[in-house]
Amino acid sequence: MIFIIGGYSQGKRDYANNRFKDARDHIFYLDDRAEEIFGQGKEPLDILKKMISEDPNLIVISNEIGCGIVPADEEARAFRKKLGRLQCKAAALADEVIRVTCGIGVKIK
Amino acid sequence: MILVLGGSGSGKSAFAEKKIKEISEEKNLKMYYLATMKVYGAQEEKIVNDHRKMRAGKGFVTVEQSEDIVKCLKKIENGTRSAALLECMSNLAANEMFKDGKVVSEEDVVNKISAEISEIDKELKELVIVSNNVFDDGVPYDEITLSYIRALGKINSFLAKTADEVWETVAGIPLNIKQETKSHVVF
Numbered sequence: 498m499i500f501i502i503g504g505y506s507q508g509k510r511d512y513a514n515n516r517f518k519d520a521r522d523h524i525f526y527l528d529d530r531a532e533e534i535f536g537q538g539k540e541p542l543d544i545l546k547k548m549i550s551e552d553p554n555l556i557v558i559s560n561e562i563g564c565g566i567v568p569a570d571e572e573a574r575a576f577r578k579k580l581g582r583l584q585c586k587a588a589a590l591a592d593e594v595i596r597v598t599c600g601i602g603v604k605i606k
Numbered sequence: 607m608i609l610v611l612g613g614s615g616s617g618k619s620a621f622a623e624k625k626i627k628e629i630s631e632e633k634n635l636k637m638y639y640l641a642t643m644k645v646y647g648a649q650e651e652k653i654v655n656d657h658r659k660m661r662a663g664k665g666f667v668t669v670e671q672s673e674d675i676v677k678c679l680k681k682i683e684n685g686t687r688s689a690a691l692l693e694c695m696s697n698l699a700a701n702e703m704f705k706d707g708k709v710v711s712e713e714d715v716v717n718k719i720s721a722e723i724s725e726i727d728k729e730l731k732e733l734v735i736v737s738n739n740v741f742d743d744g745v746p747y748d749e750i751t752l753s754y755i756r757a758l759g760k761i762n763s764f765l766a767k768t769a770d771e772v773w774e775t776v777a778g779i780p781l782n783i784k785q786e787t788k789s790h791v792v793f
Contacts, residue, residue, distance in 0.1 A: 581615015
């Protein structure tokens with residue numbers, strides 16, 4: 498699994514499309530599905546592992562949302578933290594982690 | 607001094623703890639934890655308790671110092687045989703800026719914290735500071751919040767300049783961002 502992380506609009510998807518063949522068939526947007534993953538009552542790590550076993554060429558994309566002022570709203574704050582922890586787990590599972598900033602992908606793992 | 611930056615949930619605390627533990631074991635130093643969070647209510651209490659649990663049994667002596675950080679030195683017996691982990695600069699900066707219902711100027715906050723940290727850094731054998739990356743959400747904030755963001759940005763820059771090592775954690779991966787060598791740009 499390839500994990501691509503970065504701020505909003507930094508070119509994560511373009512990076513994936515440029516570098517990997519048929520990337521769009523393998524991209525999974527972690528943030529959009531995070532609520533669903535947390536809501537399943539299962540260990541998020543197991544869900545990710547299952548997805549990788551189903552698609553060995555999986556590309557997980559996620560926004561680095563933890564880099565702002567801590568939200569006053571408790572739910573928003575908790576979500577940010579949970580997604581951050583999930584990103585740590587995804588990175589640990591990934592064969593390669595790329596951080597994209599202004600279109601430049603830096604291989605950090 | 608070692609500076610560890612990172613966003614929320616990015617694993618900066620765990621990395622900073624690992625770092626100070628390695629150094630303290632190698633140099634046989636006593637480990638202090640400089641806790642800067644002010645407890646206003648149940649939310650902060652929960653965070654403080656969670657972090658206490660994380661640190662339990664790891665050999666830290668906790669010093670609560672939510673403002674006037676230099677005063678922590680009074681509670682540290684032998685500076686030259688000690689290492690301290692300060693967590694977190696974003697709380698300390700907020701506590702120094704928003705005091706007793708008043709707002710202290712950005713410049714005063716930056717100067718006070720910079721001077722006090724320099725003093726602590728001089729007295730202690732090793733100092734590890736955890737700070738937050740609060741700069742990248744692109745949300746427009748009011749002028750007071752912006753002045754806080756600027757103050758923390760300046761403090762982080764000062765710390766990074768002084769520090770021997772600067773690390774940024776991204777999804778649990780520590781990046782050495784003050785090293786001279788080029789990072790591995792793929793594209």
